[in-house]
Amino acid sequence: MRAFVAEKTEDGVTRGLREDFELDGEGDVVVDVEYSSVNYKDGLATIAKGQVARISPLVPGIDLAGVTADGRAVLAHGYDLGVSHHGGYAEQARVPSQWLVPLPEGLSARQAMALGTAGYTAARCVIALEAAGLKPGDGPVLVTGASGGVGSTAVDILAARGYEVVASSGKDPDWLRSLGAAEVISREEAAGDASRPMEKSRWAGAVDCVGGATLAGVVRSLQYGAAVTACGNTGGIKLDTTVLPFILRGVSLLGVDSVQTPIEARRETWARLATDLRPPHLDDTITREIALDELETALDAVLKGELQGRTIVKVG
Known part of the structure; x- marks a missing residue:
């Protein structure tokens, strides 16, 4: 073959x-x-x-x-x-x-692979954030690495669910706005000032597809009680941060795995990707x-x- x-x-x-x-x-x-x-x-x-x-x-x-x-x-x-x-x-x-x-009914093979591992991972991130208490109206939700497969799908899903989505990317901002991003910021702005243990409280939640210095910056900028999902490491595997955001703001860092998810949870997530989590711009x-x-x-x-x-x- x-x-x-x-x-x-x-x-x-x-x-x-x-x-x-x-x-x-x-x-x-x-x-x-x-x-x-x-x-x-x-x-x-x-x-x-x-x-x-x-x-x-x-x-x-x-x-x-x-x-x-x-x-x-x-x-x-x-x-x-x-x-x-x-x-x-x-x-x-x-x-x-x-x-x-x-x-799932309503998805072609072509659309399923337009989602693929990336879309599945984005859906798992949204599910994890909502399980942690995130709701529309809580404030801006940041998506880093937003031009990639996971990030762009996360922007699409979150915007369709009523969230104010801020996308971080070094690429075409107009394309991200067409998917529903309310604002597009630079990678540098998302990473923030690494010399500070905490920064201005800003994000009600976040999907981080990058890792490294970007994830550390997101952790420093989360609102009180907010969570960030970590699902990528294109920016590096090291996380240089302090315990202060976790202790003083009660923030959460949620790891999202797409490889070893139990099959029943995997099938349930795909069923939702064809229904309530289906990206409108698939x-x-x-x-x-x-x-x-x-x-x-x-x-x-x-x-x-x-x-x-x-x-x-x-x-x-």
């Missing part, structure tokens, strides 16, 4: 499209893949210093949507897909049945649709931070 494959060599990693790749690996269900998507983690899985790939050769692609042999429309992402288990960048995938999510977040033979360029671009919105891969 046709598959985009990354394989370790003595000199690093070779990657590219193969026309005769043999389907192997564990999994009791074979899925004819229709769509996948491009994620930062996919880019890391194809470079020598990425520290993501656990097998070689590897078919990357941490999410996929398609049809099983018995005609069920399904999607899958997370767990070991595209990391230590062949993923979505191939015409077929062999997947354990316990990883599969029925494609189709508009698809900024690019590519084929398997265009993946190499897209993976380089995502690692350089050059992609905006969602890039989906038409596989089948």
Whole structure:
């Protein structure tokens, strides 16, 4: 079958499209893949210093949507897909049945991958913030890394639910406003002044897709009792902050994982992504649709931070 494959060599990693790749690996269900998507983690899985790939050769692609042999429309992402288990960048995938999510009514395979791991993560962030008490009218909600897949979907979902969304990005502000952002600020403004243990109380809640100095700045600027969800580390894995915001303002730092979520919670989240958490501009977040033979360029671009919105891969 046709598959985009990354394989370790003595000199690093070779990657590219193969026309005769043999389907192997564990999994009791074979899925004819229709769509996948491009994620930062996919880019890391194809470079020598990425520290993501656990097998070689590897078919990357941490999410996929398609049809099983018995005609069920399904999607899958997370767990070991595209990391230590062949993923979505191939015409077929062999997947354990316990990883599969029925494609929700009202979502096509294409739309499911327009959401993909990124949209799912954004939804989990919104669910976590609302479980922590966030309500529309509480004040501005910040989304960092807002031009990326997770960030742009979070902006779309939050604005549709009535929140005043402030987006932090170094890219096109007009596009973010079209998704519902009330204001767009710079990355530097979101990160704030690192020399101060606390800053002006500003955010009623936040979705942080960046980590590092940006997340530290968000923590310093949260309102009393507010929470921030942490779901990305493109800005670094270190968090240089103090305990003062947690003690003096009672703020919360909520970790959001999209890889090992129990399958029932995963299926429930996808059902909500097709209903009350469905982004109203879902189709508009698809900024690019590519084929398997265009993946190499897209993976380089995502690692350089050059992609905006969602890039989906038409596989089948």
